[in-house]
Amino acid sequence: MxxxxxxxxxxxxxxxxxxxxxxxxxxxxxxxxxxxxxxxxxxxxxxxxxxxxxxxxxxxxxxxxxxxxxxxxDKLKAFMEQLKVILDDLEKTVKELRTQLAKSDND
Structure with missing residues (x-):
């Protein structure tokens, strides 16, 4: 899309x-x-x-x-760990957006 x-x-x-x-x-x-x-x-x-x-x-x-x-x-390992945390946070944000969209569909 x-x-x-x-x-x-x-x-x-x-x-x-x-x-x-x-x-x-x-x-x-x-x-x-x-x-x-x-x-x-x-x-x-x-x-x-x-x-x-x-x-x-x-x-x-x-x-x-x-x-x-x-x-x-040597910086690579720390970066990968940090990236995982950032992606987890983004995933939570995306789920919140989906929830908001679902609520607006039901209105």
Missing amino acids: KGSSVLTNKIESEIELLQRHVQMLKAIMDNEPIGIIRLSELLDHPQHKVRYSMRILEQEGLIKPSPEGAVTT
């Missing part, structure tokens, strides 16, 4: 971007060290999107370059 509303477009695209970043982190963890071309082939994402995600992940301190390719850093 992507693109159906100005109210939801941004959150949908941000969630898709987060999903891609997490997929990349998982692939880097499982295959480190790994370069852009190999990641692109592995995840079936265009190289420019892989490059962008890798730049964001490096800025966050979650990966770092090495002569053989990207490797994860």
Whole structure:
């Protein structure tokens, strides 16, 4: 249902971007060290999107370059734990929104 509303477009695209970043982190963890071309082939994402995600992940301190390719850093585990908490909070918010919508349907 992507693109159906100005109210939801941004959150949908941000969630898709987060999903891609997490997929990349998982692939880097499982295959480190790994370069852009190999990641692109592995995840079936265009190289420019892989490059962008890798730049964001490096800025966050979650990966770092090495002569053989990207490797994860010690910050990764704490980030993943923090992300789980954030996603749990978002899930609660989504459930609350669903409840509000159900109430408005019954009115």
